[in-house]
Amino acid sequence: MDKRTFLKVTGAAGAGIVLTPWLGCAPGSSDSPSTAKVYGGETFSLPSLGFAVDALAPAIDMATMEIHHGKHHAGYVRKLNAALDGRPMVADGSLEALLAEVQPEDSALRNNGGGHFNHALYWEVLRPGGPDAPEGDLAELIRRDLGGVESFVESFAKAGATQFGSGWAWLIVNGEGKLEVTSTPNQDNPLMANCVAETGTPILGMDVWEHAYYLNYQNRRKDYIAAFLGLVNWETVSARLETALPKVR
Numbered sequence: 625m626d627k628r629t630f631l632k633v634t635g636a637a638g639a640g641i642v643l644t645p646w647l648g649c650a651p652g653s654s655d656s657p658s659t660a661k662v663y664g665g666e667t668f669s670l671p672s673l674g675f676a677v678d679a680l681a682p683a684i685d686m687a688t689m690e691i692h693h694g695k696h697h698a699g700y701v702r703k704l705n706a707a708l709d710g711r712p713m714v715a716d717g718s719l720e721a722l723l724a725e726v727q728p729e730d731s732a733l734r735n736n737g738g739g740h741f742n743h744a745l746y747w748e749v750l751r752p753g754g755p756d757a758p759e760g761d762l763a764e765l766i767r768r769d770l771g772g773v774e775s776f777v778e779s780f781a782k783a784g785a786t787q788f789g790s791g792w793a794w795l796i797v798n799g800e801g802k803l804e805v806t807s808t809p810n811q812d813n814p815l816m817a818n819c820v821a822e823t824g825t826p827i828l829g830m831d832v833w834e835h836a837y838y839l840n841y842q843n844r845r846k847d848y849i850a851a852f853l854g855l856v857n858w859e860t861v862s863a864r865l866e867t868a869l870p871k872v873r
Contacts, residue, residue: 670701673689680855683852691839696739723813727819734816741813749857761865762858784830789810790809792808794829795827796825
């Protein structure tokens with residue numbers, strides 16, 4: 625510091641003025657722009673289906689799968705990355721952490737982050753493979769919390785059928801460690817604590833947007849729901865349950 629700068633600083637301090645233009649920018653500071661982590665333009669990517677696009681036919685036809693995965697889901701991923709590019713990273717940078725903090729007015733993150741998470745889960749819980757019905761701990765908790773498998777299927781189908789317009793039906797583990805059936809509009813999901821009334825960890829999600837079924841079922845949403853319930857990979861749902869339960873215990 626030269627003499628002129630020193631006199632300016634000490635003179636200002638003597639007059640009761642505090643000069644702190646460098647605060648928060650020191651090397652190693654957690655608030656330093658040079659060290660803060662931000663999201664890049666390719667943070668998230670489109671996951672593979674894990675099975676052939678015609679593997680669910682005729683219940684879900686190949687054309688629907690190609691459009692749903694390759695265009696709709698891919699579009700959510702692309703727009704999510706664009707919305708996040710350069711944004712400060714939240715917690716561990718995961719999509720779950722982002723959605724837990726998303727605000728109702730942040731439509732780009734809410735719609736596209738939700739769209740990516742919801743569809744990634746949707747592909748995971750679809751067969752081929754896995755048992756035809758819930759087993760083990762999942763079946764036991766369905767009996768305990770939802771009155772049995774038949775009662776659960778009825779409640780879940782109703783949640784999807786009565787969701788006005790576009791949205792999702794969910795089986796979640798709530799904050800008390802119990803199973804609960806819920807639904808959300810648009811691309812909202814139960815992780816969005818600031819946006820939805822019923823929160824928890826989704827372990828099964830059913831898309832009831834028209835793009836999920838209209839080519840095959842037109843306006844017959846209930847027929848699509850019945851077909852979806854015959855395609856659920858309960859082994860995957862059970863695995864998601866085992867991951868979700870420790871979070872609330």
